[in-house]
Amino acid sequence: MDNYFNNKVTWITGASSGIGEELAYALSTAGSQLILSGRRMDELERVKRACSHPEQVQLLQLDLADAASLDDKAAAALNCFGHIGIMVHNGGITQRSLVVETAMDVQRRIMEVDYFSYVALTRALLPHFIARKAGHFVVTSSVMGKIGTPMRSAYAAAKHALHGFFDCLRAEVAADGIKVTILTPGYIRTNISLYALTNKAYGLGKPSENIENGLPADRAAKQILKAIKRGSFEPYIGRFAAERIALWVNRLAPGLLIRMAPKLVPK
Numbered sequence: 001m002d003n004y005f006n007n008k009v010t011w012i013t014g015a016s017s018g019i020g021e022e023l024a025y026a027l028s029t030a031g032s033q034l035i036l037s038g039r040r041m042d043e044l045e046r047v048k049r050a051c052s053h054p055e056q057v058q059l060l061q062l063d064l065a066d067a068a069s070l071d072d073k074a075a076a077a078l079n080c081f082g083h084i085g086i087m088v089h090n091g092g093i094t095q096r097s098l099v100v101e102t103a104m105d106v107q108r109r110i111m112e113v114d115y116f117s118y119v120a121l122t123r124a125l126l127p128h129f130i131a132r133k134a135g136h137f138v139v140t141s142s143v144m145g146k147i148g149t150p151m152r153s154a155y156a157a158a159k160h161a162l163h164g165f166f167d168c169l170r171a172e173v174a175a176d177g178i179k180v181t182i183l184t185p186g187y188i189r190t191n192i193s194l195y196a197l198t199n200k201a202y203g204l205g206k207p208s209e210n211i212e213n214g215l216p217a218d219r220a221a222k223q224i225l226k227a228i229k230r231g232s233f234e235p236y237i238g239r240f241a242a243e244r245i246a247l248w249v250n251r252l253a254p255g256l257l258i259r260m261a262p263k264l265v266p267k
């Protein structure tokens with residue numbers, strides 16, 4: 001990779017694990033100055049130590065479910081290096097439960113963490129991006145942000161909402177030199193299913209077969225860096241032809257995919 005990321009300040013949420021962790025390593029190697037966020041400081045410290053340039057990494061603890069704190073967190077992030085060039089909205093939780101059994105607090109919690117926190121941090125950073133006439137929002141959605149399958153109602157709803165919000169934002173701020181990339185990963189091998197919310201709002205606590213067979217997160221990070229550099233609008237991230245095909249079928253013949261959806265129960 002050339003020097004595209006060199007000295008760019010990048011704030012990554014969900015950097016204590018999985019895709020965010022591997023993005024931190026790839027961006028540090030590419031010369032980015034990093035702000036890494038998540039709730040678990042011990043895990044963020046571990047990631048920082050493993051980065052190629054730990055001296056260029058600052059840590060900012062944050063809970064995406066704590067809506068009242070997010071304006072202050074954005075201000076603190078801006079103070080870390082004086083500006084932010086790339087905001088990677090990546091922290092999140094998933095779900096494994098049927099609509100009929102899912103409590104409203106689970107539905108609300110997933111929207112809070114996976115959708116409203118992204119909106120809040122974006123609103124807080126936007127004046128800064130507009131004043132600089134630069135900035136790039138990178139948003140980790142999912143294939144579930146384009147299609148809906150059983151046991152993912154809240155998660156798919158939050159990810160679909162991200163597409164609506166960030167497509168509108170892209171159209172509003174393109175003239176200000178601000179870019180928006182909405183990543184649509186398929187299955188990526190991370191710990192996400194361990195913390196999936198079930199019908200009772202606690203973690204599923206077990207790995208999922210599909211995730212275990214997914215693209216390793218370091219390879220996902222490489223694909224993501226390429227997509228950021230290209231300024232892609234909505235790149236697929238993953239390894240499965242079936243996921244790519246599902247996204248295309250959804251575009252060209254959504255009725256066909258809706259008929260297939262009952263069979264797409266996550267393993």
Ligand SMILES: NC(=O)c1ccc[n+]([C@@H]2O[C@H](COP(=O)([O-])OP(=O)(O)OC[C@H]3O[C@@H](n4cnc5c(N)ncnc54)[C@H](OP(=O)(O)O)[C@@H]3O)[C@@H](O)[C@H]2O)c1
Pocket residue numbers: 013014015016017018019020037038039040041043062063064065090091092093094113140141142143184185186187188189190191192193195211214
């Ligand atoms: N893995 C996949 O197959 C897949 C597919 C499509 C999309 N995605 C998306 O990729 C993103 C990253 O997930 P991952 O697969 O890398 O899972 P992961 O390894 O479980 O990482 C999730 C990250 O989100 C953070 N997080 C969770 N709840 C948070 C909260 N309330 N406040 C702050 N940070 C929080 C976690 O940090 P702390 O626990 O330290 O707070 C962790 O760093 C998510 O948005 C997910 O929806 C994943």
